[in-house]
Amino acid sequence: MIKLFHVSKHYGTKSVLNDVTLLIEKGDMCCIVGPNGAGKSTLLKLMFCQEQSDRGQIMINNQNVTHMSQSAMPAVRQRMGFIFEDFRLMLRKTVLQNIVLALTIAGTPHKQGRQNVDRVLEALRLEHKKHDAASDLSAGEQQRVCIARAVVSDPLVLLADEPTGSLDSTATAEVFDLLRGMSARGTTVVLATQNQDVADRFPQHRVTLNQGRMTEQRNTCGI
């Protein structure tokens, strides 16, 4: 469960987020849509403690993460998955090593880890590439590795920043199936996109962001 109360964020004098209040239930799948520079990535980074908000409170699974100490951060992040806009892969490492790294950090037991790895490799069609260096992959493949790494440790919260930006339509559909499946199993998914077609796939809970303000919220999840 994710709660934001009157969250604002400035970069210098520029206001990037302005008084955002948002409630996302456990297992909910929320789509944040808005044009470039609307503040979608910034919003996700605040939830991920990658940036600090200037005002307001952020709660993740009943834990206040607004002003979290550096030492408390790893434990929170280990329970979250983040699909980065710019992938953030370790390019020298293989696909498999990148994915396993998330399990190593989370301390997932070996046997369960193996099963998870096999499952995500299959779901994202990366099996035949698993021993390739991440640097040798196409952008779409790199994005899929990034998704695999984010979901492999079964996170409670999944933050997806433009997760299908480099994917073809088949892969896009597969990724959304994967995300829906996770949401159905209880993972809270937050997805940010500037693509209206993508947003149209999530009519239940959709938030529109424009120049840092929430201009529209549509939530039919509870109904």
Added chain:
Amino acid sequence: MRYLIYCFRETGANFLDYRGLSAVALVTSALSMLCVGLFFVIYVNIHEVVQALENEIIMDIYLDEGLAENQILILERVILLNPEVGNLEFVSHRDAIEAYLERYQEEEALVASLGEQALPASFMVSLAPTHRTVAGVTSLAKKIEGIKGVSEIQYGQEWIQAFGWGTRLLMLIGSIVGATLALASIAIVANTIRLTLFNRKHDIDILRLLGATEAFIRGPFLVEGVALGALGAGVSLILLKIIFESFIYRVGDGLMQGHAVAFLSPAALGALVGCGACLGFVGAILSLRPTRKAWV
């Protein structure tokens, strides 16, 4: 377990990516450990000789002329009271002359001309096993010196002192050179790791985003430091063995007069590798020490 594999894999990757630097760090730690090892070998062998010689120490206590038989008996009792004394043997004038003539037969005429008492009577004292040290013999000498009826004591004071000074000087030089080189290798290991750390900044940022703790991130660099130090020590042992076989062994055999020249014991070899690992560990700790805002 998986983390250990990760640590070793990262360390391996760091070695490969920074071959030159790692090699320099390896060579310095090898050199410093080699130096320590060399002094150690020499010290161990000299110590061996000193100990053998100490076991053979005999003290000759020469007596004043013209002591009566009962005076000699009393003197013997008094000397035997000292705990340092193991065995005591009385050497009369006659015994002394016989022993002398056995060694220098050609001087029979000279000895005969000097008469019965040409050589003084003496006690030949060997030390009790627990007191067979330089300290033991010197303390015994001090106690006996003042006794009435004793004219002179001989136990090879000069070379015993010289040996003592020699080993101490060697230890001093060894420690100074070893410590200097150890500091140098700590500094170089620390710098090597620091540089890898900065070059890995991108990866370290990703690790933090994935929720890695600072300890998790530092692990591979600690392993790297320990590995550099321990490998350096390993290389130094090989070099030491080569130097030992081709040089010390041959030269030493002549110098040590019958005492076998020994290489280091397995425990000492292990200790050297352990020292190397510690140097590397300290180097790694130093390079990782600054607080998290600053360290990368």
